[in-house]
Structure formats: structure tokens, C-alpha cells
Amino acid sequence: MSNEERILELLFAESGKDDDELSLRSGVKPRQQVNQICRRLEAKGLITRRLGPKGKILNYAVHSWETAAPLNQALQARAKIGLDQIEAGKRGLLQCEPVRTLFLVPCSASKSDGGLPHSTGPRLTDHLSEAVKTRLIQARQAVARRAYLNEELLRPALERYQGHFYQVAREKIREARGRGIHILIISGGYGALLPEEPIGNYEAAFSSNWWPKGLLSDVVQAYAAQHKILSVRAIVAASTTYQKAVASIDWAAAGIDDVVVVSPQVSGGGQ
Known part of the structure; x- marks a missing residue:
């Protein structure tokens, strides 16, 4: 499984995570790599990235229940x-x-x-x-x-x-x-x-x-x-x-x- 697939699978299961949380949960490091992956996924229309209540960008799978x-x-x-x-x-x-x-x-x-x-x-x-x-x-x-x-x-x-x-x-x-x-x-x-x-x-x-x-x-x-x-x-x-x-x-x-x-x-x- 690629790092991109690993991040996307995690977001379908637990949407609304910031890049730091995704790095920790997925094991994909460094955190900058997660940021790049999420930007690519957003460009493909597979996720959205929005500012959360604590001022950090959160990632949401487009088809997620969350x-x-x-x-x-x-x-x-x-x-x-x-x-x-x-x-x-x-x-x-x-x-x-x-x-x-x-x-x-x-x-x-x-x-x-x-x-x-x-x-x-x-x-x-x-x-x-x-x-x-x-x-x-x-x-x-x-x-x-x-x-x-x-x-x-x-x-x-x-x-x-x-x-x-x-x-x-x-x-x-x-x-x-x-x-x-x-x-x-x-x-x-x-x-x-x-x-x-x-x-x-x-x-x-x-x-x-x-x-x-x-x-x-x-x-x-x-x-x-x-x-x-x-x-x-x-x-x-x-x-x-x-x-x-x-x-x-x-x-x-x-x-x-x-x-x-x-x-x-x-x-x-x-x-």
C-alpha cells in the first residue's frame, strides 16, 4: 500500500484529522510528506482541507460520514x-x-x-x-x-x-x-x-x-x-x-x- 493510499484509507475511517495526526496515525514521516500527499488528494477531489476550530487545517474524505x-x-x-x-x-x-x-x-x-x-x-x-x-x-x-x-x-x-x-x-x-x-x-x-x-x-x-x-x-x-x-x-x-x-x-x-x-x-x- 502506498503512502497516499494509507492516508486516504485512514481519512475514510477517521475524517477530520490534521497533518500531524495523520503522520502519527499512519506512520508516514516526515509530517511535510503528509502535507504534500493531502494537497495532492485535494487536487484530485478525493479530500477537502478546511480550517478547524483550533486554527489547524483539517482533512476530510469527500465521501466520509464525518x-x-x-x-x-x-x-x-x-x-x-x-x-x-x-x-x-x-x-x-x-x-x-x-x-x-x-x-x-x-x-x-x-x-x-x-x-x-x-x-x-x-x-x-x-x-x-x-x-x-x-x-x-x-x-x-x-x-x-x-x-x-x-x-x-x-x-x-x-x-x-x-x-x-x-x-x-x-x-x-x-x-x-x-x-x-x-x-x-x-x-x-x-x-x-x-x-x-x-x-x-x-x-x-x-x-x-x-x-x-x-x-x-x-x-x-x-x-x-x-x-x-x-x-x-x-x-x-x-x-x-x-x-x-x-x-x-x-x-x-x-x-x-x-x-x-x-x-x-x-x-x-x-x-
Whole structure:
């Protein structure tokens, strides 16, 4: 086995290591040789190199589970899955290419007040075709009154939602988004949105009867096509409108045949 293969194999097993750690773990010395190898692997698109929290460059295998590791705690909190099942998830349930996987989660009945009159931030509509974008905007306008939507003050969805799932997973989701993980929130007031999307306050769980038939499916398909999504992992409670919404999406039309839905037996959205 070459030194390059040894480094790559180690990163697939334990991603997020700096050059010094890789040198120590792999036995490849001096450390400068590891640095050169990692730069070559990055140039080939096999790994990425990013600045870590302690100021050192960390190496990540492109297809490694560790790219999506911040979602481990979020998944465990939502589905009450034990650590042994999380480990199994690495091999099965969540065995996927993280940066080309779309995670779907529900909104929360519990929300924070406040915000800013004008708030900038990414919006899901920026990732859609003009036709689908227009339909979603029109549908949101039609639902606004029924959902008691108040947009006088705006906050990012990730900060607006205050249910248990978001209290536990907020920072993990934020970290995952920073690493390029795709996450959409199924929302009673907005249909679907990005975690960073500025939203107002509203009082509504997702109801398929309020939204045009097939719209959610078209929105998710458009987003998936834009980002070349290969897999979907949805975390929604069983026997809820959120679970039914996910089930209604025409994944085959989006060219996606790897879909896993985690449905814990709890009520409501993200609570």
C-alpha cells in the first residue's frame, strides 16, 4: 500500500484529522510528506482541507460520514435512537454521500418572538426554477392568513423554532450547513424553507390541504435537481402530516431512489 493510499484509507475511517495526526496515525514521516500527499488528494477531489476550530487545517474524505457527523446528535434527539443504532446508521440508515444527500426535518410548534423588521438571508426560492418559485410564493401568500402569519419581525427559521429538537440540534444543524450539508424544513407557514431563511411567526402545522397538490413535490424536486442530490433522509414523526407530506413526494421523478424516512412515534412537528 502506498503512502497516499494509507492516508486516504485512514481519512475514510477517521475524517477530520490534521497533518500531524495523520503522520502519527499512519506512520508516514516526515509530517511535510503528509502535507504534500493531502494537497495532492485535494487536487484530485478525493479530500477537502478546511480550517478547524483550533486554527489547524483539517482533512476530510469527500465521501466520509464525518462530513455529516453534526447531524448525529440531531437524529438521535429527534428519533430517540440509541448510540448503537447511530453506529449502525453509519453503515446502513445514513450510509450515503453526505454532501449530495438532502435531509428533511419538520418545523416546530414552539416558536420564539422578536426579530428584525428587515432581515437578509438565503431563501429557498433562490434555488428554484422561476416557474416553481412563482408557484411557491403565490401559495405562501394564500396560506399566510390561515396560518396567522405575522412578518413584521423576521428571524432565521433555525432561531425561530424552539421545540425540543431544535433546542438540542440547533448548533449541530448550523455546523452541518457550514459544511455544505443540504437541509430543508417542512413548514406549516412556508411550505418548505432553508434553516437560515428569515421567517415571521405563525400558528400552523403543515396541512397538505392548504397547499396546491404536487407543489411540495415540485419544490423538493427542483432543489434536488439544482444540487444534484442522490439520497434523501427524512426525520418526521409517524402518522403526522409531515410524514404524509414526505411520502407524497415523487422521488422517482427527481431521479432519487435512495430515500430513508425515520419516523419516531411522537406527535406534532419538531415540538
